[in-house]
Amino acid sequence: MFTGIIEEVGRVASIVEKGENRRITIEAAKTPGELRTGDSCAVSGVCLTALDITPTSFAADLAPETWVRTSFSRIRPGTQVNLELPLAAQGRLGGHIVQGHVDGVGKLVEFERIAGSDGYWLHIEVTPELERYLVFKGSIAIEGISLTVAKLEGLRCSVAIIPHTVERTNLGSLKPGDAVNIETDIVAKYLEKWIKREGQPGLSAAELVSKGF
Numbered sequence: 001m002f003t004g005i006i007e008e009v010g011r012v013a014s015i016v017e018k019g020e021n022r023r024i025t026i027e028a029a030k031t032p033g034e035l036r037t038g039d040s041c042a043v044s045g046v047c048l049t050a051l052d053i054t055p056t057s058f059a060a061d062l063a064p065e066t067w068v069r070t071s072f073s074r075i076r077p078g079t080q081v082n083l084e085l086p087l088a089a090q091g092r093l094g095g096h097i098v099q100g101h102v103d104g105v106g107k108l109v110e111f112e113r114i115a116g117s118d119g120y121w122l123h124i125e126v127t128p129e130l131e132r133y134l135v136f137k138g139s140i141a142i143e144g145i146s147l148t149v150a151k152l153e154g155l156r157c158s159v160a161i162i163p164h165t166v167e168r169t170n171l172g173s174l175k176p177g178d179a180v181n182i183e184t185d186i187v188a189k190y191l192e193k194w195i196k197r198e199g200q201p202g203l204s205a206a207e208l209v210s211k212g213f
Contacts, residue, residue, distance in 0.1 A: 012026055
């Protein structure tokens with residue numbers, strides 16, 4: 001389990017095709033030193049298994065589905081990626097519960113400077129399948145970063161970003177049109193399933209919240 005609090009930004013060193021799979025190698029200053037073979041690491045929100053660890057790098061194998069269903073399909077050598085190690089049993093849950101299981105891919109629309117502030121609005125276009133689990137002031141993980149939904153306008157989701165988040169993550173390296181990994185709040189998915197069992201099928205997480213569930 002992760003929290004969406006990014007610990008380090010790494011860099012993709014190489015992507016090697018191995019039949020239908022791909023092996024990605026990531027370089028970073030600190031994270032590899034804390035990994036052992038078989039450990040989990042969230043890479044831009046995707047839970048991967050660390051292999052071929054060196055003091056400054058580690059590798060992970062990507063199945064075809066992982067490549068297609070995540071923002072990894074846009075990465076190239078040199079691409080920046082967010083890194084987070086699993087939450088330790090005695091650690092603080094500083095963000096929200098993030099599984100590292102990406103629900104889908106959104107598209108970065110734009111960064112917009114917040115008037116009278118040094119922060120930004122980050123506008124993301126999501127699919128209907130993702131939007132149904134998003135609620136105002138609810139949690140969302142974008143590229144593995146724990147963020148709060150500030151606005152929902154149709155299929156556009158907006159979050160407020162402080163300068164620290166831009167500096168400590170890969171957000172500053174993204175440009176409009178880039179694919180971004182989205183993991184919605186696991187609580188919303190469980191809530192929807194439970195309510196369906198109570199005979200109210202078809203309601204989205206947002207509708208359930210509005211009804212007071």
